[in-house]
Amino acid sequence: MPETRWNFWNLIKFNEHQNPDGTIQWLMRKDQCMHCADPGCLHACPADGAIVKYANGIVDFNQENCIGCEFCVSGCPFNIPRFNPETKRVYKCTLCSDRVGEGLEPACIKACPTGCLKFGTKDDMKFIAEGRAKQLRDNFGWQNAGVYDPQSVGGTHVIYVLHDATDPERYGNLPSNPQIPWSYTVWKWLFKPVLGTFALFGFLGVIFHYVTSGPRRTQPEPPAKDGANASINL
Amino acid sequence: MPVSTSSAVERFDHKARESFESVGHTTVYRGELLRHPVYTRVLHWMVALFFFLALFTGFAIYLPWLFRWFTPFFGGGPLSRVMHPWFGVGFLFFFGLQALNWFQPMIWTAADSRWMRDMKKIISGEAKMDPPDTGFFNAGQKVQFWEIVGGCVAYLITGIILWVGARTFGRIAVAISYVVHDISALIMLGGIFIHIYESTFGQPGTFQSMIRGAVSEAWAWTFHPAWYKQVTGRDPQQACEEAHRQMTTGSKP
Secondary structure, eight states: OOOOBTTBOOEEEEEEEEOTTSOEEEEEEEEOOOOBSSOHHHHHOOSTTTEEEOTTSOEEEOGGGOOOOOHHHHHOTTOOOEEETTTTEEEOOOTTHHHHHTTOOOHHHHHOSSSOSOOSOHHHHHHHHHHHHHHHHHHHOOTTOEEEOOGGGTOBSSOEEESOTTOGGGTTSOOSSOOOOGGGTHIIIIIHHHHHHHHHHHHHHHHHHHHHTOOOOOSSOOOOTTSOOOOOOO | OOOOOOHHHHHHHHHHHHHHHHHSOOOOOTTEEEOSOHHHHHHHHHHHHHHHHHHHHHHHHHOHHHHGGGGGGGTSHHHHHHHHHHHHHHHHHHHHHHHHHHTTTTOOOHHHHHHHHTHHHHHHTOSSSOOTTOOSSOHHHHHHHHHHHHHHHHHHHHHHHHHHOHHHHOHHHHHHHHHHHHHHHHHHHHHHHHHHHHHTTSSTTOTHHHHTSEEEHHHHHHHOHHHHHHHHOSOHHHHHHHHHHHHHHTOOO
């Protein structure tokens, strides 16, 4: 199965799916970054400023801040970020953030000749998608037709209308319940700074010991200045 | 209290004493004892070098918002990340040799369990000298040694998973490895403060054992009495009391 690459951000996945009644479906899906509202890549990323979620919902990688640790690859439930071994940095679809910033639509939307891809505010897109899903249910007999906008990642800013929203896996491993590992939320945001501080307390601890108990000297110690002998205590 | 030393420790000490001149040179002055032969010292400082290289590049991955000023020393963030596993390989290689070198004297004994029970008295300085059955390494050193052995196993397994990446081992393996790798690093970071302190300011006279390889006899009978008895054949307590008499009466030895 072909996959997206560091310089290949958009892939139309094609699956020939056989239904229980023997009929087949040709399922096409445009595989790309889903621009999650609660992005797993951003939770996983240790480098501040390398992954940015803009107010308009676009999740973008700033390669100048990326350290190439590839944690985002494991943080992403959609298997999207790709490492470039030459630049040692990670890349993915930007949803043409530069074009959107200039008031233009992303290039993939612009290039789509059939109007299959649409671009706009989330509310507008949800409205169009729900309308299309209703059409599929009412007029074409797809009882389970629905919109793919998984709430486990806070919803996504790329949404799909599926014939069968109960089984997104058939569309080329689209996860029905995308998850972000707890270690990327609890560990990174809470335990990492807290435990790092505790480790540094070790430094303060030995200074504290030196100041309070003082060093342990080789025995016997020289006599104390007032003439009293240093004690030997075995 | 009877002095207990295992024959394995004696063999180690004898071997080190026999072969230390072949790798380099250690001058042991009168009133001193050979503590660490050249091979041990070279290994120690190679381990230390790679430990700190891996630690500083690791900081840059652990909390870049706090430690990103480390990365320019290694050519920037991505290069730090690229070099970190190679520093880890160096650390594991040299510590592996050191672990083989020190395996026998680091074996846990009943004396070490007693040392751990008395640890509070020893750390607070209430006990001026270590317990008479404290051998070549004390229990604290052994705990640190075995912690690093365990940490290295954790580093090796999780490090390979993190190095090869999520696309081979899966997302969850990487997510778990990253936490285990971090915890192991934090334990070693806490340990290194204690290690440096005890070997320099905490017990004056210790640092030269890893620089020149020799320690004073007074250092030996104070901190490793059983080892002192083993290599000199003299009773550490009597030796200490004798030195004390000479010191207070001002007579020359």
